[in-house]
Amino acid sequence: MAARPPRRPHEPVKFAYWVPNVSGGLVISDIEQRTSWDIDYNRELARIAERSGFDYALTQIRFTAGYGAEFQHESVAFSHALAAATEKLTVIAALLPGPWNPTLAGKQLATISQLTGGRIAINVVSGWFRGEFAAIGEPWLDHDERYRRSEEFIRALRGVWTEDSFTFNGDFYRYRDYSLKPKPLDPLPEIFQGGSSRAARDMAARVSDWYFTNGNTPENVARQVDDIQGKAAELGRYVKIGVNAFAVVRETEAEARAVVDEIVEKANPDAVKAFGHEVKNAGAASPEGEGNWAKSSFEDLVQYNDGFKSNLIGTPRQIADRILDLKDAGVDLVLLGFLHFQEEVEFFGREVIPLVRELEARRRPVHAAA
Template sequence: MADARTTHHGSEPIKFAYWVPNVSGGLVISDIEQRTGWDIGYNRKLAQIAEAAGFEYALTQIRFTAGYGAENQHESVAFSHALLAATERLKVIAAILPGPWNPTLAAKQIATINNLTEGRVAINLVSGWFSGEFRAIGEPWLDHDERYRRSEEFIRALRGIWTEDSFTFAGDFYRYRNYSLKPKPIDPQPEIFQGGSSRAARDMAARVSDWYFTNGNTPENVAKQVDDVQGKAAAEGRRVKIGVNAFAVARPTEAEARAVVDEIIAKANPEAVNAFGHEVKNAGKASPEGEGNWAKSSFEDLVQYNDGFKTNLIGTPRQIAERILDLKDAGVDLVLLGFLHFQEEVEFFGREVIPLVRALEAERGRSRAAA
């Protein structure tokens, strides 16, 4: 598996995505200053900056209730469409949560936006980790593996609706009889992203998802997840693309970058971080193997929602570029980035880091060709 992983990743440039701050509070649970806005004006400009900087994707978030600094939340699909209308090339991934959404609504929404934007919309199917959110909006809270079974049916239903006429499906959660959606999405079909670190999440990704997102981690630990997912996908005659979460702090010196992270953690909101940790660790423990996202996260890790500090994209542009290549060697296709001050740091990342990544990729390509 390692040889196949290295061969594939030597040929395609690694892609970059950013978290869309359509939820208030930024990307860290800290009282540090964050020059980041959650309003549409800020986000339209950010999307344009990111597109010019070389980012291929943006990921909108879905939240229905306040907490952990996220007192305000714009709905993900509508917000994604607004960003697509403000850009020309950027692909926007809209987070969708089974329960509030069913496949019929999601298929119709995404097919319409797909047609309106020449195929630039994708989805991130979020199986759910916050039981309090489901209770607040009157949605049943399923057991851990049941949530992933529902998500898998959701994806199978989406694909059927998007590709078949007279679609018929009989699942435990969703049923269709001779349903035809028109217009269908233009080809290629909308990409489907999915996250999670539990066995159920990895198995589902191997069977049905186009992309698998994992929380932040070291290249060595990411490689273990990649090999597990790709081995299972290969048995299904498939290959899944891999995205990893990271929080980037690029500064002229490593000392400056480390000082920023130290300040973020020093100014963390302990009550909010611990409350968040309680919820997400309970969600992971609910899996049969007792694992999942955040299972081994410390207080410091949890200050950044998805373990972004663990990926260690903290330092000079050169250090960060080299670490991104290490992630690529581990099997990563895309790095999903959060920042403290989004507009200015996305622009800096595009100017100072992405060109170094491309130069390193080209250098490695020449070395392999010479060998």
């Protein structure tokens, strides 16, 4: 395997939060969640996050109800609303190839880029919920075909954003002398993607700016990072890495652990098992039988993206130390979910992020400050 390419270890780790633009919060549990999916709550949350040191907000895309998400706001329109309500926050809109094509996405995002000073990015979601595709009449492709389509989606999107008279002959998308005007502002919207399968990692190495992985230990994250960065380096590329985490920050570790215990104790078992069935089938369909959620327990699945595995559960100092461990493993961004978003995002920004910056500063060589 190629050696991991040079990183920029002295750059501050970035922070993002999951936008609750769907109902039900971020855990499949009947525990109280003082979180709302409506626009007024989310506008105020975005302002709190911006003031608290968060760099990004990630909107979700759902087309059908399921696993507590009875109501869902569309991601691109919602992302624009949050960017319009803030001044610095970059909003990442989740897009699903199939319902979207690169022409529509390219036009929407170029316009939002122009209107918000470039504070829009995208997360290309290749798809895991077969029932959703069936419900809206979209073909359900084989696992690796979904990633092939996503890669073409990204290549076509970049083409319409950067070229005039763009021509592209793919298996899923085709263009002939197409010019999109206006184009997005420079720099172009960043492109994120997720997944853990071989196809997902290879796609990230070839075309994505960022790779999101499910929650995991620093050791397991490091293995994914080495794999992706080794392949990216062979192509002269570097891919930034984001990891999912569900943060439960309390004055003592015992208090934080008690919250997680209550979340799991009050989990909706039928909904968790149904979610697990869908996502594990999606991962098992990959040729190597791996993928997101392949080794997730019932407790892991209560938080949609294995957020408990990242172990950001404890006191502010414990959380800060663990974030630095993730950074050492190659993580550039931590994507966070919370139980009570507004109050906990503010607390995280006040009590945890300054500790992370303090720890980063202690490690920074004197010459790096020049």
